[in-house]
Amino acid sequence: MVRESAEERLLANAAKTRRLAQAYLISASGAEQARRTARDFLQSIFCESGTGCGACLECRKFRDGNQVDYLELGGGAIRLDDVRQVPDFIKKKSAGGRYKCIYIEDAHQMNVQSQNYLLKSMEEPEEGVVFVLSTNQPEKLLSTVISRCLWIRLRPLSRAALRERLEGKIPPERQEACIALCGGSWAEALRLAEDDELFDIRETAAEVCRHFAGRKNPSLFEMETRILSHEKRILDMLFAMAGLFRDGLYWKMTGETALLSNPDQRETAEMLAEHFTTSALRYIIEILLERYEKKQSFPGYKNKLMVEGMLFQIMEVKAA
Numbered sequence: 081m082v083r084e085s086a087e088e089r090l091l092a093n094a095a096k097t098r099r100l101a102q103a104y105l106i107s108a109s110g111a112e113q114a115r116r117t118a119r120d121f122l123q124s125i126f127c128e129s130g131t132g133c134g135a136c137l138e139c140r141k142f143r144d145g146n147q148v149d150y151l152e153l154g155g156g157a158i159r160l161d162d163v164r165q166v167p168d169f170i171k172k173k174s175a176g177g178r179y180k181c182i183y184i185e186d187a188h189q190m191n192v193q194s195q196n197y198l199l200k201s202m203e204e205p206e207e208g209v210v211f212v213l214s215t216n217q218p219e220k221l222l223s224t225v226i227s228r229c230l231w232i233r234l235r236p237l238s239r240a241a242l243r244e245r246l247e248g249k250i251p252p253e254r255q256e257a258c259i260a261l262c263g264g265s266w267a268e269a270l271r272l273a274e275d276d277e278l279f280d281i282r283e284t285a286a287e288v289c290r291h292f293a294g295r296k297n298p299s300l301f302e303m304e305t306r307i308l309s310h311e312k313r314i315l316d317m318l319f320a321m322a323g324l325f326r327d328g329l330y331w332k333m334t335g336e337t338a339l340l341s342n343p344d345q346r347e348t349a350e351m352l353a354e355h356f357t358t359s360a361l362r363y364i365i366e367i368l369l370e371r372y373e374k375k376q377s378f379p380g381y382k383n384k385l386m387v388e389g390m391l392f393q394i395m396e397v398k399a400a
């Protein structure tokens with residue numbers, strides 16, 4: 081039996097007892113966790129038994145996108161024209177005769193104008209209308225919007241709690257890595273587990289790191305080719321490499337494995353720890369993260385140029 085957090089229990093009880101607030105704001109450090117929790121909650125509101133059973137007609141309508149008493153906005157920038165649908169939707173008579181729900185996914189995507197417009201609808205509560213907003217950036221919401229909502233803050237889960245919750249839902253060989261990388265969000269862990277390319281990227285990153293640590297004269301060309309084989313997701317590649325070097329540093333300083341960010345790549349971490357000094361590891365992490373940030377700020381930054389410059393710098397550390 082998986083233990084629910086107090087926040088999840090509150091939502092489940094509200095749906096079950098049909099004692100609903102007019103508006104909910106669900107926030108989490110990961111957007112995916114906030115979204116999944118919001119959708120589960122919405123399904124429970126429509127569900128005939130208030131549990132989100134998944135089997136009743138109302139649950140199925142919701143899941144299949146056929147719930148007419150439901151309006152969903154989001155999946156990118158939320159413009160004023162999108163939010164303008166809300167008053168009409170509220171005016172319409174409910175088809176199911178119970179609740180009408182408006183879900184705003186990634187509510188921080190609303191600009192100030194859209195938020196102010198939405199606020200007008202929220203300020204005139206209608207019987208049976210429930211607003212649900214999800215976000216991982218609540219600081220971007222107007223305080224006037226936040227104050228209309230019952231704010232549910234989902235907290236990150238411990239590794240032990242995640243293990244309990246994800247048991248059997250993630251392939252065992254991926255479980256520990258997903259738990260370490262998900263930032264305490266079970267929803268994010270599930271998403272990561274399905275990302276096959278990410279696991280390829282992590283494997284390639286580990287190969288590059290081992291090649292670099294294990295060879296007296298590592299081949300720049302070989303490392304560059306491997307890194308650029310995932311050119312479309314170069315940021316994930318840089319992040320994976322930085323994570324491995326960070327694990328190397330962590331291992332070197334503590335000799336502990338419990339909190340590695342890549343528990344499935346322990347050998348790579350050990351190898352990096354063995355071949356580099358503490359300050360070399362720190363310096364390499366800095367180089368990787370610096371390129372990561374630069375690429376993030378300037379997506380046009382040429383990958384080949386960036387990777388070559390970066391490897392050249394890292395090679396100098398090896399030679400020193």
Ligand SMILES: [Zn+2]
Nearest residue numbers: 127133136139
């Ligand atoms: Zn149901």
